[in-house]
Each structure stands twice: as structure tokens, then as C-alpha cells.
Amino acid sequence: MAQLRIALAQTNPTVGDLSGNAGKLVAWTRDAADRGAHLVVFTEMFLTGYPVEDLVLRTSFVDASIRALRETAARLRDEGLGELPVVVGYVDRAGLAPRVGQPKGAPLDAAALLHRGEVVTCTAKHHLPNYGVFDEYRYFVRGDRLPVFRLHGVDVAVAVCEDLWQEGGPVSVVGRAGAGLLVVPNASPYEKEKDDVRLELCARRAREAGCALVYANQVGGQDELVFDGDSLVVDASGELVARAGQFREELLTVDLDLPVSDAEPGRYPFDAGDGSTITVERLVLSSEPVPPYEPEPPVVAERLDLHAEVYSALVLAVRDYVAKNGFRSVILGLSGGIDSALTATIASDAIGPDRVHVVLMPSRYSSDHSLADAEELVRRQGVNARVVPIADIVDAFEKEIELSGLSAENLQARVRGMILMGLSNEHGHLVLTTGNKSELATGYSTLYGDSAGGFAPIKDVPKTMVWELSRWRNEHGDPSFLLRAERPVPENSITKEPSAELRPDQRDTDSLPPYEVLDRLLDDYVEKDMGSRELIEAGHAPELVARVIRLVDLAEYKRRQYPPGPKITPKNFGRDRRLPITNRWRETT
Ligand SMILES: Nc1ncnc2c1ncn2[C@@H]1O[C@H](COP(=O)(O)OP(=O)(O)OC[C@H]2O[C@@H]([n+]3cccc(C(=O)O)c3)[C@H](O)[C@@H]2O)[C@@H](O)[C@H]1O
Ligand SMILES: Nc1ncnc2c1ncn2[C@@H]1O[C@H](COP(=O)(O)OP(=O)(O)OP(=O)(O)O)[C@@H](O)[C@H]1O
Ligand SMILES: NC(=O)CC[C@H](N)C(=O)O
Numbered sequence: 001m002a003q004l005r006i007a008l009a010q011t012n013p014t015v016g017d018l019s020g021n022a023g024k025l026v027a028w029t030r031d032a033a034d035r036g037a038h039l040v041v042f043t044e045m046f047l048t049g050y051p052v053e054d055l056v057l058r059t060s061f062v063d064a065s066i067r068a069l070r071e072t073a074a075r076l077r078d079e080g081l082g083e084l085p086v087v088v089g090y091v092d093r094a095g096l097a098p099r100v101g102q103p104k105g106a107p108l109d110a111a112a113l114l115h116r117g118e119v120v121t122c123t124a125k126h127h128l129p130n131y132g133v134f135d136e137y138r139y140f141v142r143g144d145r146l147p148v149f150r151l152h153g154v155d156v157a158v159a160v161c162e163d164l165w166q167e168g169g170p171v172s173v174v175g176r177a178g179a180g181l182l183v184v185p186n187a188s189p190y191e192k193e194k195d196d197v198r199l200e201l202c203a204r205r206a207r208e209a210g211c212a213l214v215y216a217n218q219v220g221g222q223d224e225l226v227f228d229g230d231s232l233v234v235d236a237s238g239e240l241v242a243r244a245g246q247f248r249e250e251l252l253t254v255d256l257d258l259p260v261s262d263a264e265p266g267r268y269p270f271d272a273g274d275g276s277t278i279t280v281e282r283l284v285l286s287s288e289p290v291p292p293y294e295p296e297p298p299v300v301a302e303r304l305d306l307h308a309e310v311y312s313a314l315v316l317a318v319r320d321y322v323a324k325n326g327f328r329s330v331i332l333g334l335s336g337g338i339d340s341a342l343t344a345t346i347a348s349d350a351i352g353p354d355r356v357h358v359v360l361m362p363s364r365y366s367s368d369h370s371l372a373d374a375e376e377l378v379r380r381q382g383v384n385a386r387v388v389p390i391a392d393i394v395d396a397f398e399k400e401i402e403l404s405g406l407s408a409e410n411l412q413a414r415v416r417g418m419i420l421m422g423l424s425n426e427h428g429h430l431v432l433t434t435g436n437k438s439e440l441a442t443g444y445s446t447l448y449g450d451s452a453g454g455f456a457p458i459k460d461v462p463k464t465m466v467w468e469l470s471r472w473r474n475e476h477g478d479p480s481f482l483l484r485a486e487r488p489v490p491e492n493s494i495t496k497e498p499s500a501e502l503r504p505d506q507r508d509t510d511s512l513p514p515y516e517v518l519d520r521l522l523d524d525y526v527e528k529d530m531g532s533r534e535l536i537e538a539g540h541a542p543e544l545v546a547r548v549i550r551l552v553d554l555a556e557y558k559r560r561q562y563p564p565g566p567k568i569t570p571k572n573f574g575r576d577r578r579l580p581i582t583n584r585w586r587e588t589t
Contacts, residue, residue, distance in 0.1 A: 001257050002152050002290050006183070007032035007040045008252040010229040010244045012220030014324050015049030018068040022047060025088060026075055028251060033084050035253050036293055039151060041183045043218040044089040044125075044161045045109060047072065050187035050218060051225070056091055056107040056139045065091040069112055069119060077117030085151060085285060086114040087158055089185045092122060094141050106141040111160050111185050113149055115285060121147040125160035126169040126278070133189060133225065133567065133575040136162075144276060146170040146177060150284040153260030154180040157211075161186040164205050164215075168274025174209035176270055177280040180258040182209055186217040190228040190313050191570050192306060195246070198230065203238030211236050212256050219249055221320030224574050226313045226566045233298075242298040247312040248480060255295040307472035310465070310568050311346070314457050315481060317566030319350035321455050322430055331429035333416050333450070334358035334377065334385070335501070336370030339458065340434045341377055341493040342470050346457050347432060348381050348488065349473075349481035356383040357429055359419060363412045364391045365501050369492065376490040381483060390415045409502035413449025421452055430454045433563050438463040438515060440562060440573050441522045442548065443555025444500075444508070451558065456565035460572045462522065463498070463515040470494050513544055521548050527571040532587040542589070549587050557581045 009028045013021040025042060032040040044050055048065050055061045069090045076082050092110035108124035124143025128136035148157045157179035159170045164184055174182050182205070188198065198215065206213040212235050219229035231244040233254045242254040265282045272278040304312060322330060330347050334340045340358075347356045360374045371387075378385040393415050397403075403411055424431045433453030435445045437460050445451045458466060471494060474487040498508040498515070512518055521540050524530045525548065530538065535545045559573045560581060571577050 002154050002260050003255055003257050003295060004038045004152060004154055004181075004290060005036050005253055005255050005293070006181075006214055006233070007035065007037035008214060008216040008231045008233070008244065008254070009040055009042045010216060010219050010231045010250045010252060011043065011046065012249050012320070013043070013046050013049040013218065015052055015222055016055065017049065018047055018064055021049060022068055022072045022075070025072055025086070026079060026081065029076060029081050029084060029086055030079070031251050032253070033081055035251070037084065037253055038290065039156065039183070040084060040086045041214055041216040042086065042088040042185060043216050044111070044185040044187040045091060046088050046185070046218070047090040049222065050089070051222070052091070062091050062093050062107055066093070069114075073114040073119050074117050076114060082116045085149070087111060087183055087185060088114065089160065089187075092124060107139055108143055109136065109140045109160060110143070111158055113147065113158065120285065121149060121281060121283060123147050123158050123160065123170070125162055126276070127162045127166040129162045129165070132571075143170075145279045145281055146173055148177055148179050148280055148282045150261060150265075150282070151286055152290045153287050154258040155261040155263065155282065156181045156183060159184050161188060164201055166274075168272050169276065170272070170278050171205055171209065172273050173270040173278050173280060174211065177268070177282070178261060178263055179209065179211050180261060181212050181214065181256065182206070183214040184216070186215060187227060188217050189225040189567065192310055192568055195228070195230045195303060199232060199234075199240060202232060202234050203240070206234045206236055207238045212241070212258060219247060221317040221324070221566065223321070224564050224567050224572065226317040226320075226568075228309075228313065240300065243300045245301040246304055246309065247316045252299060253296070254298050307469055308476065308478070310461070311469050311473060312478065312480070313568050314346050314461070314566055315350045318346055318432075318455065318457050322351055325430070327428070327430040329355040329357060329427070329429045330432050331357040331359065331420055331423055331427075332432040332434060333420055334360055334374040336373035336493060337498060338466055338470055338493050339436055341373075341489050342466055343432055343434045343457050344377060344381065344383060345470070345473055345483065345488050348383060348483040352482040353381045353383045353485075356381075357423070357427075358383050358385050359423065360385060360387045361390045361416045361419060362387070363394065363501070365504055365506070367501065369496070370501060373490050373492045373496075377488070377493065380485050380490065381488050382485070388419055390419070410446040410449055412502055413446035417446075417449045417452035424454075432457060433459070433565070435459055435562070436461050436463045436466050437569070437573070438518055438522060440559055441526055441555070442512060442518070442551040443558045444512060445558065447558055447561065451562055453563050456563045459562065459565035460568045462519040464519045467494060513548070517544070518548065521545065522552070525549060525552060526577065527569060532589045536589060553583065553586070556583070
């Protein structure tokens, strides 16, 4: 046996920032070297960021990725880090002898081993996820090899992310290849309670392969996706050995007792059980024993509960969207209601209340308590606030153009949207849109009005969870939250009945069923994709099923025009759920 110290670099790359990501790789490798690591594992496509979408279709981008990989290997050597092997993800292209159906030069979701200034070996993801938010058939061709490199006598195999999730392929041959450790770079996006699934999966694969497994996952926000990290290590029996925190960067090191191997180096083809042949490529990096060192107890970070997890995901998503897109501040309309209150609180936690700007825009229908509740939030959080009454602006519009009923109501929302966009143009703030998932589902928002903006932090959060998260935040904090206020969300905003206040005494329940009823139905229709009959069989009232399905179906055009926002559920509006706008299909019972 040999005891190796493995470092898992749970890092936050930026898509397209190849030099920034490479710089980070060097800095983190130096930390790992200082901590005595024998191997560092970075995440899937770390050098390019993930997902890069159609960037991989550009030759210039793939060339830059390959160049960055080679330059990084050389730079590690030049900076005295060449002796420490590094596994890192990047984008490569298929070799000169493509298989049938594999276009020459097509992109690969690759991972390489860097050592002594060289790219020693590489592999590519075999199973390409093509469901939910993933479109990888569009981008990549499959890899068909499993590199195994000997490090201080231990045979270490490398596979990429989705290869763990599917039967067959490279992971299925790890056991037969006799590897003593499997390392897996990942970019596995967050959705609630996914961490339990990942642990179970890693444990199962480790038992199947009969070796320890190192799972290094990306962290950070990227448009609709937020990556939670949750990197982990299990031993050959599937027992959890070490685990990093969620939603934060962390260099996790773990000391593992691993079997040594004296198998012959070379190339061996294996039937991978999924109709493919995987070539194991065994090479020797080093066989000399590990110099003695003092082992350290493993770190197992505590799991966050559901609300802590979702709230942290939203905070990180906003923080990264703001920073990675070059904004310094955000602006939103603060109504005194719960959606804008929670959005403001998330923003304050993400970037600090001094960088959050809110505009209180009372209309002729705004109740006194709305303004008071909004002012209470401003007082509690210390965000920047201004009041812009909209009644006169709305009057001026109405003098010039006759609008009645809903058209007139929507005007108020549109005037507010215009004010926010005007202030954004003037001061460079990012406009945060405050709609929740229940509203998005039913089309309960005004196009070019309250749906205007650049990023929508709670668009995947059902209304009932908006209240839960607000209550949770009033009771809990986290050192990573930049807002230091006690109970930042005014109680009144949480407890009062929701209203759009677009006409006197308006209530959401005038147009929508109570949110507890609505959200259960939306969960079954939107997330579980049940048809009318199944919904009724599941106990939803037939009249309500017909009404809500109609609302959801007719609002597709609105959702397409809605700003992006972080995915936290198994099925978000966006990449997870793609429906035609022009669509005559109607559910019948
Ligand atoms: N298939 C399609 N493709 C492209 N565009 C389409 C379209 N169908 C309608 N349209 C366009 O959309 C317009 C209708 O949409 P829109 O102008 O938004 O108006 P609309 O959906 O009719 O009304 C807004 C709804 O949202 C509610 N609301 C508003 C503001 C805030 C809140 C809240 O509590 O958060 C709720 C309000 O009470 C009302 O029920 C049509 O006049 C037409 O121009
Ligand atoms: N009086 C107001 N002042 C400032 N912004 C407002 C005002 N009324 C509405 N808004 C903006 O429009 C969004 C839609 O608000 P509206 O009150 O119509 O419905 P809501 O979905 O219940 O939202 P909230 O719970 O934030 O009130 C709000 O979240 C807020 O950003
Ligand atoms: N990048 C990937 O291959 C991710 C796919 C995988 N099933 C996950 O969500 O973790």
C-alpha cells in the first residue's frame, strides 16, 4: 500500500477566461504543493469554464484551449511546480484517425494529466449528457479511452463527469484495469438535494470498481446554472472519507491508503458493455515509494439543509453574475411585497447592501403599508433607496393615449420598468427582476413591465418557497453572506396577503388560486410533466387543472422573453423545459 495525499481543487472558473483560469490553476497548484499533495485534481473543462455552449463550435476557441493547456503545463514547470501531477479539464479535438461517424477535429470534453512541463496523457468524456440543461450531442464527440497512470506505485484512472452517471463506458472498465484510484473532474450543476444522489452514485461506482474515488466538482454561477461544489472522496467500500463545503471554493486534501500495482504498462482494449470498446492506456509516472509524511485527519464538511442550500445557491448565482459580467451594483423596484423583499435580501447578501439600490415607486393604488414595509426593509438592511412616485407619469401617459382595465393597470408596471432601466443606463446598475416561478408559470407579470431586467434571482423559486426562504433568512445567516442585519426581511412583507396593487384592493387570489394549491399543481404539471388526466387522478380539481394548464401554456411567449436566473429545481423554465410558443396542442382529459 502507499499513502497518497490528493488535493481536490473545488474552484470557480470563468467561462472564456482561459488565462484567468490558468492563473488560478497555477496558484491553487502552488497551495496544493505547499500542503504536501502528491496529485491535484481540477474540475471538468476548468481551463475554459463550463458550459461554454456554442463557443466550442469555433475552431479559434478549441485551438486556444489546447494552447492554454500546453502553456499551463510549461508554466507549472517554469514556476517550480512541474513535479506535482495535475489533472485538469479542457476542450480538445478528436484525433486524426476518427471513428465512423466521428468528424475529424470535432470537439472533445477532455481531461489531461500535466507533469514536468508536459501533457502526459489525456482522455475525453465518453457518455455525453443530452437531457435537462445539457446539449452535449450538439457539441462533442465521445472519448473512448481510460488513461491509467502510476503515481508512487498506485495506478490512477481518470474519467469525466457523466461517465460516472451511466452504465458501461470507461468507468465500467476501471475495476478490470486494476486501478487503485479513480479521479473524476466534474461540472455538475446544482439542483436541490442533488448532493445525496451524488454521494450514493460515487459510493456505488467505487464499490463496482473496487477502488477509492475522488469526485472534484466546480463551484460558482454561470448564467442559469449554479455549481455547488460538494466535492467528495469515498473509499473502495463506498464509505465517505472526505467532503468539501457547498457553494464555496475549497482546496480539499485527503490522505488515502491505496494499493500499489506492478501491472505491465501498455494499451489494452476492453469491451465496455455499452457496445463500445474502451482502450486502457497504462503508463508509469513514478514507482518509487512516497517519502514518509504525517497524515492529517480528513475533513467532512457539514451538509446544508434544504433552505440553506437553496438560499446559498441564489446568493452565489447573483454574486457571480454581477461580478463575472462586470457590474458593480444592482437596482430593483421595492414594493413592500415579499418577492422584491427577498430579491433585495439575496442581493445584499451577495454583493453587500452598499451596492444594492432600490426604488420605491408608489402609484395611486399603493397602500400606505406597502411604502412603510419597503421603508422598513431599507432601514433594516441599509440599502440605497429613493422614492419615485409614478402617479403623475402614469397620468401623463393616460392623457395622450386612452387605456382602460388591464391595459391601464399594466401601464404602471411598465412605467416602473422604464424608471429602473433608465437608472440602470444612467448609473450602470444591473436591473434585478423580481418574479417567482409561480408567476412565470402562469404569466402573472407584465411584459416590458415588472418582467424587465437583466437577471432574475428567484425565477425558479415557487411562491410558497419564497415565503419559506424569507422566514429561513430571518432566523439564519452564514459567514459568506455580506448582509449583517438581524431579521432583514420585514415581518409584514412575509405575512401580508400578496397583491400586485395595480387596482384598488387587488389580491393575487382574484386571478390565481391560493399559492399552496397552485404550487402543488404546477409542480406536477411543470416539473413532473403530468398530463390533464394524470393531474386529476393525482387529486387536483378538474376545473383548476384546465384553468392552470391554459395559463401555463399561453404564457410560453412571456417566459421566452424573461431574463435568465438560477436553476434550483430539477426542471427550470429555460434549458430544462423547452416548449414551442406557437402551439395548438392542448391537454384533454
Ligand atoms: N403568443 C404571443 N407571442 C408574442 N406576444 C404575445 C403573444 N400573446 C400575447 N402577446 C403579447 O402580450 C401582451 C399581453 O401580455 P402583457 O402585456 O404582459 O399583459 P397581460 O398578460 O394581459 O397582463 C398582465 C398580467 O400580469 C398580472 N401582473 C402584472 C404585473 C405584476 C403582477 C405581479 O403581481 O407580479 C401581476 C396582471 O394582473 C395581469 O394578469 C399582448 O397584448 C400581446 O402584445
Ligand atoms: N410600489 C412599488 N414600488 C417599487 N416597485 C414596485 C412597486 N410595485 C411593484 N413594484 C415592482 O414590480 C414587481 C411586481 O410587483 P407586484 O407588487 O406587482 O407583485 P408581486 O409579485 O407581489 O411582487 P412583490 O411581492 O415584490 O410585491 C415588484 O416585485 C417590484 O419590483
Ligand atoms: N457535466 C456533466 O457531464 C454533468 C452531468 C451529470 N449528470 C451531472 O449533473 O452531474
